[in-house]
Amino acid sequence: MKTEDIKITAILAYITLIFLAFLFIIPFVWVFVEGFASVGNIGFGDFGTFTLSSYYAIFRSKYFVLSIENGLIQSFGGTAVSIVLAIFASYVFSRKRFPLRNALILTVLFFTGFPVFSLLIPMYVFYQNVNLYNTQVGVILVLGVLNLPITIWIMKNSFDQIPKSIERAAMVDGASPYQTIIHVFLPLAFPTIAVLILLDFITNWGNFYVPYILLSSRHLFPIAVYIYTYFGAYSVKYNELAAASVIYMIPTLILYIFAQKYLIKAFSVGGVKG
Amino acid sequence: MVSVKLVNINKKFSGTTVLKDMNLEVQDGEFFILLGASGSGKSTTLNIIAGLEKATSGDILFDDRIVNKMGPVQRGVAMVFQDYALYPHLTVRNNIAFPLKMRKASKEFIEKKVGEVSNVLGLEKYLDRYPRELSGGQAQRVSLGRALVRDPDIFLLDEPLSNLDAKIRSQIRVELKLIQENLGKTFIYVTHDQQEAMSLGDRIAILRHGKLEQVGSPMEVYKDPVNQYVAAFLGEPEINFFELTRNSNMYSSEEIILKGIEAEENEITAGIRPESIKLKKERDNDVEIKIKIQTFESFGSYSVIIGKARSGKEVRVRLAEIPEIKPSTEMAMYVPLDEIYLFGKDGNRIGKK
Numbered sequence: 001m002k003t004e005d006i007k008i009t010a011i012l013a014y015i016t017l018i019f020l021a022f023l024f025i026i027p028f029v030w031v032f033v034e035g036f037a038s039v040g041n042i043g044f045g046d047f048g049t050f051t052l053s054s055y056y057a058i059f060r061s062k063y064f065v066l067s068i069e070n071g072l073i074q075s076f077g078g079t080a081v082s083i084v085l086a087i088f089a090s091y092v093f094s095r096k097r098f099p100l101r102n103a104l105i106l107t108v109l110f111f112t113g114f115p116v117f118s119l120l121i122p123m124y125v126f127y128q129n130v131n132l133y134n135t136q137v138g139v140i141l142v143l144g145v146l147n148l149p150i151t152i153w154i155m156k157n158s159f160d161q162i163p164k165s166i167e168r169a170a171m172v173d174g175a176s177p178y179q180t181i182i183h184v185f186l187p188l189a190f191p192t193i194a195v196l197i198l199l200d201f202i203t204n205w206g207n208f209y210v211p212y213i214l215l216s217s218r219h220l221f222p223i224a225v226y227i228y229t230y231f232g233a234y235s236v237k238y239n240e241l242a243a244a245s246v247i248y249m250i251p252t253l254i255l256y257i258f259a260q261k262y263l264i265k266a267f268s269v270g271g272v273k274g
Numbered sequence: 275m276v277s278v279k280l281v282n283i284n285k286k287f288s289g290t291t292v293l294k295d296m297n298l299e300v301q302d303g304e305f306f307i308l309l310g311a312s313g314s315g316k317s318t319t320l321n322i323i324a325g326l327e328k329a330t331s332g333d334i335l336f337d338d339r340i341v342n343k344m345g346p347v348q349r350g351v352a353m354v355f356q357d358y359a360l361y362p363h364l365t366v367r368n369n370i371a372f373p374l375k376m377r378k379a380s381k382e383f384i385e386k387k388v389g390e391v392s393n394v395l396g397l398e399k400y401l402d403r404y405p406r407e408l409s410g411g412q413a414q415r416v417s418l419g420r421a422l423v424r425d426p427d428i429f430l431l432d433e434p435l436s437n438l439d440a441k442i443r444s445q446i447r448v449e450l451k452l453i454q455e456n457l458g459k460t461f462i463y464v465t466h467d468q469q470e471a472m473s474l475g476d477r478i479a480i481l482r483h484g485k486l487e488q489v490g491s492p493m494e495v496y497k498d499p500v501n502q503y504v505a506a507f508l509g510e511p512e513i514n515f516f517e518l519t520r521n522s523n524m525y526s527s528e529e530i531i532l533k534g535i536e537a538e539e540n541e542i543t544a545g546i547r548p549e550s551i552k553l554k555k556e557r558d559n560d561v562e563i564k565i566k567i568q569t570f571e572s573f574g575s576y577s578v579i580i581g582k583a584r585s586g587k588e589v590r591v592r593l594a595e596i597p598e599i600k601p602s603t604e605m606a607m608y609v610p611l612d613e614i615y616l617f618g619k620d621g622n623r624i625g626k627k
Contacts (some may be wrong), residue, residue, distance in 0.1 A: 163357065163359065165355045165356075165357055165359035166359045166360075166361065166362075168326055168352065168353070168355070168359065169355060169361075169417075169420075170361075170362075170372075171326060171345070171346055171347075171358040172326070172346040172351065172352060173372050173373035173376055173420065173424075174345075174346075174347040174373055174376040174377055174424075175372075175376045179376055183361075183372075183376075185360060187435040188361075188362065190361055190363075264583040
């Protein structure tokens with residue numbers, strides 16, 4: 001009786017999971033198939049014959065190639081800003097005691113859940129006044145700052161796990177705080193930092209609103225914004241849109257492959273042991 | 275070549291006093307032990323000497339030079355930690371080389387130094403291993419190597435042997451003593467283990483609740499403790515205490531009677547070390563104590579009798595020979611009067627010379 005009950009629950013669970021998996025996979029299947037299709041259509045209709053012409057077409061556009069480049073510059077730039085600033089902030093939060101430390105840490109935590117959009121309009125006005133509107137640097141700074149709170153929060157926690165005695169040993173061995181960060185904290189927290197680079201990059205790469213609002217020139221658009229321009233005024237070329245979307249996914253996939261071993265490490269290893 | 279002096283050091287952590295008016299002098303080339311139970315402030319004292327923590331008030335002098343505001347590097351100290359504190363991401367070679375790399379020493383110099391140190395400590399075979407691949411004893415040797423490689427003036431050791439098992443512990447203890455004798459440098463060593471303290475130290479400082487109780491050579495503090503705490507802290511098995519009250523011209527308790535003692539207080543405590551209790555009466559004024567044997571432990575070269583005095587108080591007796599005694603028999607044992615320590619109600623020794 002009992003084993004049968006368990007079997008039934010298991011079967012039900014599998015059915016539900018398979019159904020959900022389908023729901024999530026369908027768009028991916030469509031994007032992938034549509035990119036190689038000769039006919040543009042919504043949904044699973046007549047795809048026509050297999051062709052590379054959509055890919056050929058999108059790469060012929062100078063703006064598309066440029067948008068990949070812009071996307072990479074802005075996403076990696078923003079990631080670099082977040083990571084570099086977070087390293088120093090996390091070190092201070094993790095290791096130094098100063099007045100209002102807890103209040104500041106909680107403020108950082110508060111900003112991790114802050115809605116991006118509420119900041120963008122004032123940012124737009126501000127950027128117009130300081131001539132950062134419609135510049136790569138402007139987007140990089142905003143992306144970097146947006147990810148900063150969560151990056152600090154996670155990195156601080158990984159720094160907290162580095163034993164105090166190792167830091168003291170470094171101090172006695174003659175390492176300055178800066179050298180301690182470079183030679184001790186960074187290597188020891190590297191799995192977490194690798195994962196943070198991945199997470200920050202993915203967030204930036206997928207961020208649509210920031211570049212959309214802060215940029216106006218087509219030659220500065222990152223791929224996230226550029227894909228949107230396929231929804232033209234008169235018609236939508238769905239197969240080109242799909243091809244561009246497939247290209248859009250590639251950098252994320254590559255980074256996942258690189259970061260995979262650190263992802264496992266970062267989430268399984270609880271701390272650093274000597 | 276450096277001597278260390280602490281003058282009126284106070285340390286407070288958010289209201290609680292950790293160290294109180296600490297005055298201490300460590301001579302140049304001395305193996306100095308800071309001994310105390312946990313929470314006695316011994317590690318804090320070491321960290322203050324190292325420059326890792328700042329004293330709330332007072333001065334630290336290295337050779338008459340005030341170093342209060344200097345960091346560990348300027349003070350020229352090296353430190354060995356209880357949990358080894360090796361850098362887990364570096365090989366043994368790079369762990370030992372780390373202090374020199376921070377100093378931007380030349381590659382040849384680093385190579386030469388690491389070679390020398392690993393030779394002294396017998397670590398050549400392990401140079402390319404990572405800390406996680408080392409046993410505790412090896413890891414602590416690496417940690418020692420990292421201290422040695424810099425040729426510091428002072429070595430600070432924070433319970434370096436506590437995490438090791440007994441056999442390795444005594445082995446490294448000997449190595450440490452030999453290294454210190456060879457280098458002739460000042461070692462300040464923190465421990466809670468009285469055996470370590472007795473065997474390693476040129477002098478021992480006993481700390482309790484952030485206060486210095488006594489400083490002296492191991493035999494001085496053992497033979498001549500200033501108070502009950504020090505007497506109890508040193509010695510294995512622990513000293514036996516009896517509480518006595520004045521009875522006309524003598525002091526007595528259920529267990530023993532002491533005659534011809536000069537003390538002002540009416541209630542005193544007598545401390546008798548386990549090895550002071552003998553089976554035979556040697557002198558007329560030896561103090562008699564009747565003990566009912568419960569059991570005894572034999573350690574080969576000596577044995578410890580665990581018995582009960584008339585009052586039911588547990589008494590330990592350490593004998594060089596292994597006696598033929600049966601449990602639950604009552605025996606009369608004797609203690610030479612001059613080997614009995616007397617303490618007043620405040621715990622301080624009465625009649626200490």
